[in-house]
Amino acid sequence: MKEQIALLLNGAIEALKAEGKLPADLEPNIQVENTRDKAHGDLATNLAMTLAKPARQNPRAIAEMILQALPASTVVDKAEIAGPGFINFFVNDAAIYSVVAEVLEQTDQFGRSKPTSDDRVQVEFVSANPTGPLHVGHGRGAAYGATLADLLEAGGMNVEREYYVNDAGRQMNILAVSVFLRYLELLGDTITFPANGYQGEYIRDIAAGLKQSQGDALQCSLDDLYLDVPADEPAGGDKELHIDGLIDRAQNILGAQYRTLFDAGLDSILGDIREDLGEFGVNYQCWFSERSLTSSGDVDEALKRLDDKGYLYEEGGNLWFKSTDFGDDKDRVVKRANGQTTYFASDIAYHMNKFERGFQTVINVWGADHHGYITRVKAAIQALGYDPERLVVKLVQFAILYRGSERVQMSTRSGSFVTLRELRDEVGNDACRFFYVTRKADQHMDFDLDLAKSESKDNPVYYIQYAHARICSVLRKLESEGMAWDQAMGLESLERLDSEAERDLVTALGKYPETVKHAAANFEPHQLANYLRDLASDYHTYYNGHKMLIDDEALRNARITLSVAVRQVIANGLTILGVSAPEQM
């Protein structure tokens, strides 16, 4: 529809140029927009206003000329000038109502675009360290990332979803030692748990599993384990040195068996995360291991490429990347004096690997606390010879958790947090998925647990699902009354739908495809969520004012046809959001 109007406008401009009424070198940017106010027609353009300056004429005068030059069209009933120079278009009812047939023909494909190129897009999201269960903060990233990926797919892109597994590094070693101590505890030792260890109950569960599979094969004496380990913080020492000492001892004592301990923690937690996300409707094409970057030689390769280009230098025994050449505040260490590469080095290799795998665009969904990291990663990408624009980082702000008016403090280390699983159990997957993406991702969000749990009926997701269920109910009722829906008759009788509510509803349906495109183009799932709420609202209004099951056969079929089209669009939209469309509530 918009395209058709734009074509008409373009025709008018060309004609005016040919007549010499507008400068021949004018390059108009034709924008056709939906009107907010029905008094302004269905569609509008600000074209005359944008041309006012380059054409050096009064906008209303230009609008007048455009109107005169506008080619005839079967779509436009009326066009008029309004306000400072808007041209408002009133679209023919038949053109507007044609969307109903379109929806019924295309069914679940309505609003979806076919891929226009072979370009592949990767969305990497959640990627939480596997040191504990996912909490509600991760939930937002999960819901946003999954919805974004589905939305981009609906928008016609080839999307792959990936989880970066941080299965290397100090945090994982701390996890291993935490499990080890709980394991020794189960074998009868009395231990003093380190201040910097992972305190959560789940550590004991992992330790129990380890004991079951390994028996006492990993047992060692506490005297041996604590040999020369610096004192912990509560004992007047340093908690970091203490835990590092324990890691060192555990590795020395267990030797090759350390891997068993380490993997027991990793496998258990990663398995739990997978299951959790799966139940949440979040699925990945790839779980990418950080450790594999080292074994595959990608880290060395990435550093070599940087070195070849002259972006590495040595200072104080460390190897530095000259990220300041690309706008970073300071240069960054990629390899320590002890020969260990840093996490940043892995990340450089990881992004190199992504591009080498052939992704045209790479989208990273990160928690807002990682924003300081963007510059250096982009610097590395650029230094490696890739266009940094091909990396898009979407920051997701924290969901601040409240119980009533009290803020809930979250810490993975201390084990005090609300897990995603707990939230899902209480609130339900549908409400969770929907609630998380109703707000713009870069907006801080308050999540009141009491409200979400106790008054879950007030959650807007039910409002949309209810509209879907209502339509299903009408169809059930229709059948039980011995009537049948005649789609062909309904489509032929659409002109009988002449009330304001009906026209509004059809107009709303027509906006679905552009809503999906717009939301995808801006990486903003909340636009789709808002659209669906508005569509449901339009339907509830309609439902309350119009009876479907009436004797007038043509009108009945027309109304049911419209309702079925609405049901289809709601279902299509909810599918993208990862929310179910129940037939009954």
Place this chain on the structure above:
RNA sequence: GCGCCCAUAGCUCAAUUGGAUAGAGCAACGGCCUUCUAAGCCGUAGGUUGCAGGUUCGAGCCCUGCUGGGCGCGCCA
């Protein structure tokens, strides 16, 4: 101190990316169930878009400076 994000109705958030009279949901108040699902509908009330300038036909949106809040500034991951 430097950098990034944010500030819209009592609360939680929108606003088609610079368009016309800033909109929803909660909460408050008043109506609507003998009738297809009341998890619904209709109505009332609620605003100097944090403050001060600037850009232009036009600013919640762009620019500058303040104020207030969140986050980040490791050879942690």
